[in-house]
Amino acid sequence: MPDLRKDPIVGRWVIIASARAKRPHDFDTSPVRQKGRFCPFCEGNEHATPDEILAYRKPGSTPNREGWRVRVIPNKFPALEIEGELNKRGEGIYDTMRGVGAHEVIIESPDHLVSTSELSEEQLREVLWVYRDRLVDLKKDPRFVYGMIFKNVGAAAGASLEHTHSQLIVTPIVPINVWEEMTGSLEFYNYRGRCVYCDMIQQELATEKRVVLDTPGFLAFSPFAGRFPFETWILPKTHSSHYENIRKSEVDELSGVLRQVIAKVESALDQPAYNYIIHTATFDTQELSHYHWHIEIIPSLTKTAGFEWGTGFYINPVPPEQAAAFLREIEVESREQQNIPTRETG
Amino acid sequence: MPDLRKDPIVGRWVIIASARAKRPHDFDTSPVRQKGRFCPFCEGNEHATPDEILAYRKPGSTPNREGWRVRVIPNKFPALEIEGELNKRGEGIYDTMRGVGAHEVIIESPDHLVSTSELSEEQLREVLWVYRDRLVDLKKDPRFVYGMIFKNVGAAAGASLEHTHSQLIVTPIVPINVWEEMTGSLEFYNYRGRCVYCDMIQQELATEKRVVLDTPGFLAFSPFAGRFPFETWILPKTHSSHYENIRKSEVDELSGVLRQVIAKVESALDQPAYNYIIHTATFDTQELSHYHWHIEIIPSLTKTAGFEWGTGFYINPVPPEQAAAFLREIEVESREQQNIPTRETG
Numbered sequence: 001m002p003d004l005r006k007d008p009i010v011g012r013w014v015i016i017a018s019a020r021a022k023r024p025h026d027f028d029t030s031p032v033r034q035k036g037r038f039c040p041f042c043e044g045n046e047h048a049t050p051d052e053i054l055a056y057r058k059p060g061s062t063p064n065r066e067g068w069r070v071r072v073i074p075n076k077f078p079a080l081e082i083e084g085e086l087n088k089r090g091e092g093i094y095d096t097m098r099g100v101g102a103h104e105v106i107i108e109s110p111d112h113l114v115s116t117s118e119l120s121e122e123q124l125r126e127v128l129w130v131y132r133d134r135l136v137d138l139k140k141d142p143r144f145v146y147g148m149i150f151k152n153v154g155a156a157a158g159a160s161l162e163h164t165h166s167q168l169i170v171t172p173i174v175p176i177n178v179w180e181e182m183t184g185s186l187e188f189y190n191y192r193g194r195c196v197y198c199d200m201i202q203q204e205l206a207t208e209k210r211v212v213l214d215t216p217g218f219l220a221f222s223p224f225a226g227r228f229p230f231e232t233w234i235l236p237k238t239h240s241s242h243y244e245n246i247r248k249s250e251v252d253e254l255s256g257v258l259r260q261v262i263a264k265v266e267s268a269l270d271q272p273a274y275n276y277i278i279h280t281a282t283f284d285t286q287e288l289s290h291y292h293w294h295i296e297i298i299p300s301l302t303k304t305a306g307f308e309w310g311t312g313f314y315i316n317p318v319p320p321e322q323a324a325a326f327l328r329e330i331e332v333e334s335r336e337q338q339n340i341p342t343r344e345t346g
Numbered sequence: 347m348p349d350l351r352k353d354p355i356v357g358r359w360v361i362i363a364s365a366r367a368k369r370p371h372d373f374d375t376s377p378v379r380q381k382g383r384f385c386p387f388c389e390g391n392e393h394a395t396p397d398e399i400l401a402y403r404k405p406g407s408t409p410n411r412e413g414w415r416v417r418v419i420p421n422k423f424p425a426l427e428i429e430g431e432l433n434k435r436g437e438g439i440y441d442t443m444r445g446v447g448a449h450e451v452i453i454e455s456p457d458h459l460v461s462t463s464e465l466s467e468e469q470l471r472e473v474l475w476v477y478r479d480r481l482v483d484l485k486k487d488p489r490f491v492y493g494m495i496f497k498n499v500g501a502a503a504g505a506s507l508e509h510t511h512s513q514l515i516v517t518p519i520v521p522i523n524v525w526e527e528m529t530g531s532l533e534f535y536n537y538r539g540r541c542v543y544c545d546m547i548q549q550e551l552a553t554e555k556r557v558v559l560d561t562p563g564f565l566a567f568s569p570f571a572g573r574f575p576f577e578t579w580i581l582p583k584t585h586s587s588h589y590e591n592i593r594k595s596e597v598d599e600l601s602g603v604l605r606q607v608i609a610k611v612e613s614a615l616d617q618p619a620y621n622y623i624i625h626t627a628t629f630d631t632q633e634l635s636h637y638h639w640h641i642e643i644i645p646s647l648t649k650t651a652g653f654e655w656g657t658g659f660y661i662n663p664v665p666p667e668q669a670a671a672f673l674r675e676i677e678v679e680s681r682e683q684q685n686i687p688t689r690e691t692g
Contacts, residue, residue: 001427001430001444001445001446002424002425002426002427002444002445003442003443003444003445004442004443004444004445004518004519005440005441005442006440006441006442008439008440008441010522011522012522013517013519013521013522015425015426015445016445078348079348079361079653079661080348080361081347081348084347091570092545092549092552092553093354093542093545093546093549094351094352094354094549094570094571095351095352095354096349096350096351096352097349097350098347098348098349098350099347099348099349099350099361099362100347146657148653148656148657150651150652150653150655150656151652152651152652155649156649157649157651157652158649158650158651158652159651167652167653169653169657171359171657171659172350173350173359175359175656175657175658175659176356176357176358176359176657176658176659177656177657177658177659178656178657178658180658196439199438199439200439203438203439203440206438207438224437224440225440275651275652275655276652277652277655277656278656279656296655296656298652298655303501303502303503303504304504304650305496305498305503305504305505305621306496306497306498306503306504306513306621306622306623306644307425307494307496307513307515309496309621309623309642309644310494310496310521310523310524310623310624310625310642311492311494311515311517311521311522311523311524312521312522312523312524312526313517313521313522313523315425
């Protein structure tokens with residue numbers, strides 16, 4: 001008998017269809033990693049991209065030339081454009097505005113790596129710092145209210161380039177999913193006086209069955225009402241609503257947690273395409289007691305079909321407890337002490 | 347400059363990214379139609395499926411044998427199961443219940459056809475009647491509150507069998523998307539005293555630029571804030587909230603409209619995978635002034651990526667006005683007068 005489970009934050013129900021249960025190797029996850037073609041994101045090819053907005057580079061090196069470790073550029077085909085006013089208006093019963101916003105690409109390595117799991121923890125730390133720097137900068141623009149950082153790896157997850165990169169889209173309105181998370185968690189807070197995410201951390205630590213990785217500062221677990229097989233969330237244990245307020249000690253630790261969790265998912269599922277998304281509070285708020293930033297990791301294993309599009313109700317064929325048990329057991333090496341030579345030092 | 351457009355019903359914003367605009371042939375739509383393997387849905391193979399719940403058959407023919415025109419069976423791998431009580435309960439902060447519901451498959455033809463566009467209008471009329479009959483029957487069960495009828499065609503749209511079929515999933519709770527549509531349209535009604543869908547019909551008929559097909563009883567158009575390229579909606583012009591209250595004259599006309607719209611989409615996009623979904627009101631309501639049943643047709647052309655999963659905000663690379671202009675021009679033959687021989691008559 002399948003289970004129906006309700007997401008305690010947005011109220012979305014999920015069907016956990018154990019009768020359809022799948023072992024990790026039952027999913028078709030054609031690896032999507034072809035090396036060899038010209039890559040505009042590789043070091044030395046800076047001329048092939050728009051000019052950089054920010055880069056962490058070797059002292060004395062020249063912008064838009066070699067010598068960088070992490071590099072941020074405008075998206076060449078932006079979904080939203082940075083210049084201009086919003087011009088909000090009606091068109092009969094419809095509402096519209098100009099597509100003003102920011103759409104940036106964060107190139108995470110000068111080398112042609114293809115996944116977060118291939119970065120050293122030191123490299124990933126710099127990526128996490130770049131995320132923060134860009135949010136802090138863009139939040140100063142009064143036209144913008146939200147910044148969404150996400151990463152698509154593999155064609156099935158929507159990536160069009162292979163070289164490891166993330167994206168930042170900054171929007172002039174609050175996206176509906178963010179609004180639902182923020183109001184859902186506010187309702188919980190108003191009713192119980194606690195942050196729903198803090199409650200989840202407590203309950204997951206107490207029951208242990210959905211825990212994937214537990215470190216002093218972070219908890220990675222399979223959410224009770226996960227929409228997708230092997231969906232995994234990473235939460236900071238210390239309450240905080242805005243990613244951009246992350247502390248240095250948290251960045252130091254998160255780089256290891258994020259890399260290990262992704263390496264576990266990749267090992268379990270034979271290098272699937274995946275997305276990760278940083279869920280954080282809106283720009284126009286100060287620290288909030290009811291909202292808690294976190295990272296959601298979604299392997300691309302299932303097709304979204306008519307039922308999901310119509311209902312917003314997901315069918316997850318892998319009970320989160322099974323996914324967590326599986327991921328928990330997988331050993332992954334730390335890349336903390338490997339001291340990988342980089343172009344800069346080598 | 348891209349446009350931001352707001353869906354007037356649920357408040358979801360969409361980025362209409364004209365800079366990324368694509369002509370129909372720019373999408374990769376590998377046709378997904380392999381004939382030849384054993385098909386449990388073909389006439390003569392009734393032994394390979396669960397026993398039928400309902401069939402329209404030749405007088406005197408035997409259930410679960412040949413002689414049917416449309417056949418409804420339980421899904422062999424149901425997402426929800428029909429027997430048992432809900433057993434609603436908490437698990438710490440989480441809510442859960444047993445996955446009780448119905449999951450049925452409507453086999454739309456005894457022949458191995460693969461798309462709605464291959465059905466004759468007379469066959470499609472019977473499919474539309476079967477949808478109604480099943481909703482009327484399942485709505486009697488007090489455990490159930492919603493019935494979602496949808497169709498997946500092609501692997502990219504989530505179909506696992508090729509033989510033309512639709513599905514009905516009946517749920518014990520109101521799906522979040524349905525709830526958002528129903529409350530969104532109620533808010534509009536409370537504020538303006540009109541049905542938002544009726545307003546859309548009026549505005550679309552007045553401006554004409556998003557109209558795909560206009561018949562006496564139905565309007566097919568590209569929605570102003572469509573999430574997906576070539577997304578097309580079909581609405582009955584006479585206000586009605588529940589699909590199961592459809593009138594005979596509407597069924598007669600809808601079969602032609604639905605078949606033609608799908609044929610246009612298939613012709614424009616080289617036989618893409620697609621979904622259609624019937625959006626209708628919940629079981630526990632009588633006729634509602636604020637809600638309006640309709641069909642949404644979604645070709646599977648784009649990948650849902652991190653940005654969409656995180657924000658619920660979609661990037662549509664084809665302005666709905668362009669999609670509508672394209673679809674409007676495509677001529678498709680009517681299959682009304684073709685008098686296709688069926689196994690029954692032939």
